Amino acid sequence: MPESTREQRAQFDQQGHIVVGPLVQREQVARLRRAFEEQATAWAAEIDTPLDDYLSVVSQWTNVWEHNAVFRAQMFHQRAAAIAAELIGCEKVRVFHDHLIVKPPHGGDTIPWHRDLPNWPVAEPRAVSCWLALDDVTAEAGAMRFMPGGHKEPMTRSIDFLNEAKAWGDREGDAVPVPVPAGSAIFHHCLSWHTSPPNATAGWRRAYITIYMDAACTFDPERAGWHPVSGRVTVPPGSVFNEDAFPTLGPDLPAAALARVVGGAA
C-alpha cells in the first residue's frame, strides 16, 4: 500500500472522515449536474409543478439510481466502491442507498448534529458514505462539519435529531468544517458525528451521496425499522440484505484502485 493511501487510512481511523479529491473528473460532474436538472424537471412535471417551486420545497431524493442511468453509473463507480471497501476493511461492498441532498442559493436548512448508523436498520457499524460534491462547497455554502474522532464513541440509540439537539459543551470548538471542491468526495464513517449549516451563497450546493456497507452487514429492524429503506428489505432480521434493492460490488474490485485513494480522477 503506498504511503499516501496509508496516511489517508490512518486519518480515517483517527478522524472518521477523509477527503478524496478529485474522485471524478469535471466532465462527470457536468454530466451529474445535467442529470440532476433533467431528473428534477421530470419529477416536477409528474406532479404538475413548476421546477422552481418544486426545488424550493424538495431538497432530498433517495434511491435516485433506480430512476436515472447517470446516477446509477456513479453509484457503481469502481474506485469509490474500492475506497469504501478499503476503509471498511472488506472485500465486497453493498449499497445501502444513495441520495441527493441539495441546498438552494441562500437556502436550505441546518442539518443538526447526528450520526447515521443509529438511524439505519443495519446491525454492524461497517459502512461509509461517499459524499460527492457537485458544486464547490465552501464553509459559507454549507460544508459539512465533523467532530473528529466522534466515530470512536460507543454506539448510541437512535434519536430524533431534528428535535433533540446534541450538546457538545466545551468540545463544540473542536468541530471542523470540511469544504470540498466539485468532483471531490468526503468519505465518512457511519458513526461519525456531522452537521451542516444552510447555504449562504448565491450558488447551489448539491451533493450525491452513496452509502456503501460491508456486503456481510445484516438487517436489524429493531434499530430503525421506521427508516423508509426498511420497506425495501424482504429478508428476515439477522440476514444479509436482498440483492436487487441493495446491489453488491466486488469481489473483483480492482486492486489497483486501492492504491489510488489519492490518485487521479476516473
Ligand SMILES: O=C(O)CCC(=O)C(=O)O
Ligand atoms: O449534505 C449534508 O449536509 C448532510 C449529509 C449527511 O448527513 C450525510 O451524508 O450523512
